[in-house]
Amino acid sequence: MSEPKVMTVLGPVAPDALGAVLMHEHILCDLTPLARRGSGEPAVEITLENAFDVNYRPGEFFGNHRLADEALAAREVTLFAQQGGGTIVEMTTAGIAPDLEGLARISRATGVHVIASAGYYTEPYLDPETLSLPVEALTEVIVEELSVGARGTAVRCGIIGEIGCSWPLTPFENRSLQAGARAQRQTGAAITVHPGRHPQAPHDILTILDKAGADISRVIIDHMDRTYEDDGEIVALARRGCVVEFDFFGIETSKYWMGVADLPTDWMRLRCIRRLFDAGLADRVVVSHDICTRSRLQTLGGHGYGHLLRNVAPLMIERGFTQGEIDRLLIETPRRLLARPL
Ligand SMILES: [Zn+2]
Incomplete structure (x- = not known):
């Protein structure tokens, strides 16, 4: 059997070519609620004067949740490369405006490996036709996205999800999870899941995936x-047995714009990661920023895709992590998750 490979938007690559990997980002996407898309409202212009507020209350500024400027995106990905980055796993699934050919152009222009996502985001972003599909049809689409080409292009995806889940889980989202598990059995791809906002949600999701035959060691809960x-x-x-993902690195604020939650700081994230490492679970943690707003781009005053490498890795050394542990988090565990027989 051939060596395991990683499927990027430009084709398969050897796992050791990935370098430092961000496991959960958006480069081109639109998280504007469906009802407000195309409303003609002007998009916020981010300035030095409003940058703090747009970052603090990101959902209140129209257009902030739309990443559609390809030249700006390429500039941001170039900054990531200059700061030591190698690969970005791009989590934009159906419903939030995936642009596979745009990602391929950005990868080609910047030299950064980009891995695209198969499957479906949460129910409120999807059309009635998609929401009516049975598990079999959903599975077929996901397998095709991973093995033939996604969303009408020849660009193949390299991971299943982020599979969008609400709380409570909707019947469609339950089928979408089962389809993810079935597609994983056929392809060997890892599954990554956006859970509903409730402590029980990840447990229910793991139970559904397990029953549908998923390999839980290749499931990431975001x-x-x-x-x-x-x-x-x-x-x-x-x-x-799953992998847990801390993907809000760079967000250090008291206000959670999507609900009520005591958000941690980067250091509090690291303290929990330390605890996981000390509990013998070092191979079950991954990290990222989940950039999905303009206000978090470096060009517009945000932390950008390089924050983990630029700021967090030195903080980890300062707080007693070894370089080997940092490599485990940013290179080795992502490599294991992304590689599959191709
Ligand atoms: Zn998410």
């Missing part, structure tokens, strides 16, 4: 940062 306030609950979740 957004630990806003799902649990107690680190012990994150350790308990990882003990179920």
